[in-house]
Amino acid sequence: MRLLSSLGAVPRLADGDVLIRRPCDEDADTLLAGTHDPLVREFMQAVFPHPDRESAARWIADVPPRLWARDQAAHFAVVLDGGPAVGWAELVDLRPDQGTAEVSVWLLPEARSLRVAAAALRLVCRFGFEQLELRRIDAYAAADNMPVQVVGAFIGFRRVGHRPGAFRGSRNYALHDAVYATLFPEELC
Numbered sequence: 426m427r428l429l430s431s432l433g434a435v436p437r438l439a440d441g442d443v444l445i446r447r448p449c450d451e452d453a454d455t456l457l458a459g460t461h462d463p464l465v466r467e468f469m470q471a472v473f474p475h476p477d478r479e480s481a482a483r484w485i486a487d488v489p490p491r492l493w494a495r496d497q498a499a500h501f502a503v504v505l506d507g508g509p510a511v512g513w514a515e516l517v518d519l520r521p522d523q524g525t526a527e528v529s530v531w532l533l534p535e536a537r538s539l540r541v542a543a544a545a546l547r548l549v550c551r552f553g554f555e556q557l558e559l560r561r562i563d564a565y566a567a568a569d570n571m572p573v574q575v576v577g578a579f580i581g582f583r584r585v586g587h588r589p590g591a592f593r594g595s596r597n598y599a600l601h602d603a604v605y606a607t608l609f610p611e612e613l614c
C-alpha cells in the first residue's frame with residue numbers, strides 16, 4: 426500500500442459531473458449544514474454539529490490535513506456540476522500494514538436521489554485502490570439505513586456481516602444494528 430503522505434498532488438477525480446477534491450475553506454458552509462442534517466446525525470457516528478461557519482472552517486483547516494499527513498484518513502468534498510460542495514466522502518481508519526480502510530459518504534438533502542452518492546462512493550474507492558493500492562475497503566452502516574446499502578451494493582460492495590447493537594448514531598446516541606460490507610478492487614463497478 427502507498428502512504429497518503431507519499432502522494433504528490435491528487436489527480437482530478439471525476440465521474441461525469443460529480444467530482445471529489447480535497448476540502449478547503451469554501452466547503453465550510455457545506456460541512457456546517459451536513460453536521461446539522463438529521464439523516465447524517467442519525468446514521469453517522471461521532472458527528473459533531475459545528476456551532477457556526479468559523480468552527481467548520483477551523484476543522485477543515487486542521488483535521489483533514491493532519492490526518493492525511495499522518496496516513497490515517499483521506500477526506501474529500503463532493504462537488505456537482507462545478508458548484509459548491511454538496512457532500513463529503515472519506516476513507517478513514519487507513520491501515521497501511523493491512524492495506525485496508527473504511528469508507529463513508531454523506532450528501533446534503535438537495536443532492537440526494539440524483540445518483541451522486543454512487544458516483545462519489547465509486548470515486549473515493551477508486552482513489553483508495555488506484556492511488557493507495559488498498560487491498561480491501563470496508564463499509565459499516567446502520568441496518569435501517571437502506572439508501573447507503575443500496576448505493577454500496579450498486580458499486581460492488583458485498584454484505585458480509587451483521588452486528589447487533591454495534592452502531593451508535595449522533596442524533597440521540599441510539600443504538601442501531603450494523604451491517605458490514607466489503608469491496609475488493611476487482612469488484613468495483
Ligand SMILES: CC(C)(COP(=O)(O)OP(=O)(O)OC[C@H]1O[C@@H](n2cnc3c(N)ncnc32)[C@H](O)[C@@H]1OP(=O)(O)O)[C@@H](O)C(=O)NCCC(=O)NCCS
Nearest residue numbers: 464465468530531532537538540542565566571572573575
Ligand atoms: C447515504 C446517502 C449519501 C445516499 O444518498 P442518495 O443518492 O440520495 O441515495 P437515495 O436516497 O437516492 O437512495 C439510494 C437508493 O436507495 C433506494 N432506497 C432509498 N430508501 C430505501 C428503502 N427504505 N428501501 C430500499 N431502497 C431504498 C433508492 O430508491 C435509491 O435507489 P435507486 O437509485 O435505484 O432509485 C444519503 O442518503 C445521505 O447522505 N444519508 C445520510 C448520511 C449517511 O447515512 N451516510 C452513510 C453512512 S454509512
